[in-house]
Amino acid sequence: MSDNAGIKIFGVIFILIIIVLVDFRDLLNASNPQKAMTVYFSIIAINLIVSILLISGVEIISPAMVFEKIVRLFVPGEPVQ
Secondary structure, eight states, X not given: OOTTHHHHHHHHHHHHHXXXXXXXXXXXXXXXXXXXXXXXXXXXXXXXXXXXHHHHTOOOOOHHHHHHXXXXXXXXXXXXX
């Protein structure tokens, strides 16, 4: 982890809080606010986790590679690079 990773993580959290505050009024005015907030905050939480992992230097596998591995279980062939 780099020296300024803590500052970057704080910056990501700060930006996500600003985004939530900007969108909060629209979430309250949704036709089903509880469901809208659940989905919205789930997406924000996933975004926060992935951002922190990337800032920390953890290599994350691409979703395309996961799908390719699943397809290669049924259709043999060389992996695409």
